[in-house]
């Protein structure tokens with residue numbers, strides 16, 4: 431009967447095509463009612479201005495492992511209800527880890543990740559006849575290693591980092607199936623026994639891998655000199671308010687429990703790596719498909735960065751306007767998080783065309799659809815970075831919907847409003863830094879047959895490339911000082927692994 435309640439897919443598409451928003455019933459979320467908003471003015475109104483009265487800042491019940499397994503007692507930033515706990519842990523991430531002054535301290539870790547990636551790609555392309563590389567796997571490993579270093583510190587055993595990355599991929603693959611536990615967990619736990627057991631196993635593995643590293647940081651009397659504070663360090667003494675106080679009275683602030691630590695580290699590693707790794711693949715895939723754009727990025731870099739410079743530095747990125755336009759265009763066409771969701775709370779007075787939306791309704795904002803709106807963009811399905819240069823249709827479009835967005839949202843790959851992604855700044859820094867250096871180091875071209883680049887998405891929990899990125903690489907800077915530097919890093923990397 432639940433299946434019968436869901437509208438046929440085609441009908442839903444037609445309704446969505448014709449309207450600013452549509453009511454759908456989502457059978458997978460058991461009797462839940464969803465509204466899907468596809469209009470950019472309505473999206474801005476709801477996400478940025480909120481529902482009169484309430485803030486319209488809650489997400490629907492989540493399938494995050496911590497929350498489900500602890501019966502909603504332990505939360506991470508994404509799953510926490512809008513309130514003191516959310517405020518405390520989000521503020522900690524934004525001001526203690528992602529503040530620009532702190533981000534500078536992680537520059538050596540970024541450099542090591544880049545050097546490891548370049549060395550890995552060099553090794554692959556020089557050891558095969560045709561320069562073929564498994565770019566998807568290499569990109570993921572480099573970005574995960576960087577997140578792990580920012581979370582737990584340098585010097586975590588590379589074997590353990592690989593095991594954490596494998597566990598995270600497994601968890602992300604399972605997440606769509608785990609949505610059934612977001613509502614009525616006591617019942618769904620019985621019905622979907624196998625999935626529940628899988629969730630318990632994945633979580634236990636995370637505890638076994640993360641807790642010794644967390645304890646090691648707790649036990650440090652003093653950080654090694656010059657080492658940046660890790661995400662775990664910032665959580666150790668953090669005191670947060672409690673949203674679960676049944677009486678509603680203001681509860682005293684408390685330290686985080688082990689379960690919350692594990693959940694927050696899992697979120698940092700997963701949210702910090704997976705959408706960024708997917709975005710980096712989409713960007714490089716478009717550069718492989720559009721060689722003229724790749725060459726234009728390279729020319730811009732060569733004009734700004736001296737031939738003997740070791741790398742495109744983070745300071746250089748601000749001068750690379752065309753590179754920035756490429757990032758924006760790839761994020762517009764391929765938002766790696768497919769949709770953003772809010773739940774209407776009793777305090778939220780959310781109105782659509784004069785009708786109040788009932789409390790409990792989930793409001794979805796499909797990101798790709800908003801960003802490919804043909805009334806907002808010329809030729810919305812085409813990859814045209816120039817549109818983000820001065821005078822183009824996208825110039826002036828900001829990733830932060832509140833600022834300069836003239837009451838509408840033309841794209842929001844990082845979401846919008848108070849719950850928008852807190853990692854946007856660091857993600858854009860990582861994307862710019864990696865893309866610039868990968869284009870400077872190598873010429874990227876397409877392989878043939880099954881290894882060719884397909885810009886076809888596979889949409890699940892994330893919007894990833896259906897066929898993982900493969901490419902043929904040719905070295906630039908073959909005899910330069912830069913090559914020697916990467917060789918040096920490669921030798922160190924091989925010794926470590």
Ligand code: HEM
Nearest residue numbers: 507508698701702705706767844845846849850851853857
């Ligand atoms: C290209 C990379 C990334 C993309 C496309 C992305 C996208 C998003 C989106 C669409 C949301 C939902 C926002 C909303 O509901 O309005 C989100 C939330 C979030 N992201 Fe990211 N993200 C990226 C990188 C990161 C990084 C590097 C971190 C760092 C750990 C991060 C941590 C989070 C967290 C904690 C939330 C939940 C925020 C809250 O509920 O207050 N993300 N992200």
